[in-house]
Amino acid sequence: MHIDDLETPSVLIDLHRMEANIRRMQDRCNALGLAFRPHIKTHKIPDIAKMQLEAGAIGIACQKVSEAEVFASAGITDIQIPYNIVGAKKTARLADLALYNRVSVSADHPVTVSGLSDAAKANDITIRVLVDLATEIQRTGAPVDDVIELAKKIDEDEYLYFAGLMVYPSNASIRPAVQEVIQRLHEAGIGVETVSGGGYGASYQADQLPELTEIRVGTYVFNDMNSVSKGWATLDDCAMRIMATVVSRPSPDRMILDSGSKTLAADRVNDTHGYILEYPEARIYQLSEEHAHVDISQCGERPVIGERVSVIPVHTCVVTNLHNQIYGVRGEDIEVEWKVAARGLVW
Amino acid sequence: MHIDDLETPSVLIDLHRMEANIRRMQDRCNALGLAFRPHIKTHKIPDIAKMQLEAGAIGIACQKVSEAEVFASAGITDIQIPYNIVGAKKTARLADLALYNRVSVSADHPVTVSGLSDAAKANDITIRVLVDLATEIQRTGAPVDDVIELAKKIDEDEYLYFAGLMVYPSNASIRPAVQEVIQRLHEAGIGVETVSGGGYGASYQADQLPELTEIRVGTYVFNDMNSVSKGWATLDDCAMRIMATVVSRPSPDRMILDSGSKTLAADRVNDTHGYILEYPEARIYQLSEEHAHVDISQCGERPVIGERVSVIPVHTCVVTNLHNQIYGVRGEDIEVEWKVAARGLVW
Numbered sequence: 001m002h003i004d005d006l007e008t009p010s011v012l013i014d015l016h017r018m019e020a021n022i023r024r025m026q027d028r029c030n031a032l033g034l035a036f037r038p039h040i041k042t043h044k045i046p047d048i049a050k051m052q053l054e055a056g057a058i059g060i061a062c063q064k065v066s067e068a069e070v071f072a073s074a075g076i077t078d079i080q081i082p083y084n085i086v087g088a089k090k091t092a093r094l095a096d097l098a099l100y101n102r103v104s105v106s107a108d109h110p111v112t113v114s115g116l117s118d119a120a121k122a123n124d125i126t127i128r129v130l131v132d133l134a135t136e137i138q139r140t141g142a143p144v145d146d147v148i149e150l151a152k153k154i155d156e157d158e159y160l161y162f163a164g165l166m167v168y169p170s171n172a173s174i175r176p177a178v179q180e181v182i183q184r185l186h187e188a189g190i191g192v193e194t195v196s197g198g199g200y201g202a203s204y205q206a207d208q209l210p211e212l213t214e215i216r217v218g219t220y221v222f223n224d225m226n227s228v229s230k231g232w233a234t235l236d237d238c239a240m241r242i243m244a245t246v247v248s249r250p251s252p253d254r255m256i257l258d259s260g261s262k263t264l265a266a267d268r269v270n271d272t273h274g275y276i277l278e279y280p281e282a283r284i285y286q287l288s289e290e291h292a293h294v295d296i297s298q299c300g301e302r303p304v305i306g307e308r309v310s311v312i313p314v315h316t317c318v319v320t321n322l323h324n325q326i327y328g329v330r331g332e333d334i335e336v337e338w339k340v341a342a343r344g345l346v347w
Numbered sequence: 348m349h350i351d352d353l354e355t356p357s358v359l360i361d362l363h364r365m366e367a368n369i370r371r372m373q374d375r376c377n378a379l380g381l382a383f384r385p386h387i388k389t390h391k392i393p394d395i396a397k398m399q400l401e402a403g404a405i406g407i408a409c410q411k412v413s414e415a416e417v418f419a420s421a422g423i424t425d426i427q428i429p430y431n432i433v434g435a436k437k438t439a440r441l442a443d444l445a446l447y448n449r450v451s452v453s454a455d456h457p458v459t460v461s462g463l464s465d466a467a468k469a470n471d472i473t474i475r476v477l478v479d480l481a482t483e484i485q486r487t488g489a490p491v492d493d494v495i496e497l498a499k500k501i502d503e504d505e506y507l508y509f510a511g512l513m514v515y516p517s518n519a520s521i522r523p524a525v526q527e528v529i530q531r532l533h534e535a536g537i538g539v540e541t542v543s544g545g546g547y548g549a550s551y552q553a554d555q556l557p558e559l560t561e562i563r564v565g566t567y568v569f570n571d572m573n574s575v576s577k578g579w580a581t582l583d584d585c586a587m588r589i590m591a592t593v594v595s596r597p598s599p600d601r602m603i604l605d606s607g608s609k610t611l612a613a614d615r616v617n618d619t620h621g622y623i624l625e626y627p628e629a630r631i632y633q634l635s636e637e638h639a640h641v642d643i644s645q646c647g648e649r650p651v652i653g654e655r656v657s658v659i660p661v662h663t664c665v666v667t668n669l670h671n672q673i674y675g676v677r678g679e680d681i682e683v684e685w686k687v688a689a690r691g692l693v694w
Contacts, residue, residue: 007436007693041636063637083637084594086605086653089354108595111652139638140595140603247431248455248487256487258433262668266613289388289664290410290430291486305458306433317636321609321669324691344671346354 009259017239039218044342046074066345091119104128120159130166170197172208224316257292267314356606364586386565391689393421413692438466451475467506477513517544519555604639614661
């Protein structure tokens, strides 16, 4: 099928670029001597995770038990959930999953650790737990003293295995804390097997944190205008494009596309909601739910109603999450239609 | 089933409040002598549209042909698409839909009108077309002179029926243009059967635009913090709540919920991404994809890990669109699980 046979708005993935992105990140991690664990939040598609594993990734990361179940069902067995899994039903399903898969999970509080222990005990299995060390972004995570206590609690628990540290994001600023934790746990006779870092920047700043043993990155697989604005990717590395149609030309200086915030998501960078490949001077200055409002005053040629354009989105992870399917294309041929299998899940 | 049996994050709809919202808006439109056409973008669920029709609505509005197909399949026959439908495949499906349903569509350009005419002719049917009059928001829409020409073009077309004007939003600022169009078309011997207004504010400002014959409103059915901030609804009128779990308490002043931008959407009003019913002083100051970062420094009691809270979202229409299903609850009992049937569609 040709891309012209698709309706708009549709999400296209340039397979050649995606394959190059997968290879490039794996090569970088290999060169750094780091295990690589792609985060599937960006694509939520088992077939793409398998390509990442075939390229050399040691396993995947995902953010929910339900997502892990989708990927485990597809035959992926090494799954990390760098998230506090709270509540008896969720921990029970996590324990189920850990029965046949190498599952690890993070925790930042004794209550959360106890919940994991109860679920593991009920299933008579061992759950691998990473302790979440607080970083500068002040999201989840415990401070150093608490991390030490949590590691000891996990280490002493018959049904839990202390798998190491989880940090997000991982860069130089967290190094003193990581070093202190490793040193103090060493003194307590507890080894830190894994230091799992995360964030796109982690792959560029890994030399600042040599204690890292693995990194989790998601966005690199498609890239987006956020990646470009941070200098982590070029426009040529961006594999995702939203194919949209010009549905209105209300004035010489404006056009309206059929891709609003329910298609492109609400994110904005450098004062635009996306980069239009065919009209680089155009600026998507506003989104309604189903319309993109575009300033074309700086464009030489001006688009006409019915014309199709390609938009590189600002944040690819939240775009995938809006769509039921995305299309893998090579040139102008559609090679594969993927269901976004793990989107919209609750667990 | 009890709401405690659901996992989090889940989207709950308080049925009592939703029913009251449906009645209140219909009563207001009846009192104003306006036909009411709820916009289904807010819920995307045929069962809810049927409740709106049973309350007295004359039909529905939706934004895509694919959405119209879902609602037509559910037996809803009067459907307006206040959107420029562009491209031969889409107009062909629109014509198919118009064969057995009372379908109207808007247009703001001769090219768009010609596309509709071609599709109607190919199916030997008549398509009802509203001309989209440009308003202050500068989205789609033609200026007055162009509206006159478009109306004439439609009126002269054997396969199109000039159904009237579409304006969004509808308030006093557009009245001079509406009056001029009606007057000039009257002089040309063309009647303006419908003046279809839209936007939540339309129901409060309808007296400023007495030429209106119908209005399209979506958000009123659930309401949200945007509605509250505009004074169009009270907290008590908000029927949608996201049930979330406290998954981390990294400091005395912060908590983290399991509902990020992939659950609550990215919208923000009054410096928060949602209102937490149990902790009114809490402020959701930031969202990651799967985490809400909440400032609880102003709260008297502080939540504990594992506790569930109820979040009224900022913009309900984009929240529904993120979820595969939502739950209708009465008190703490789950009365119905609805599939969000028309979400994520392309056409």
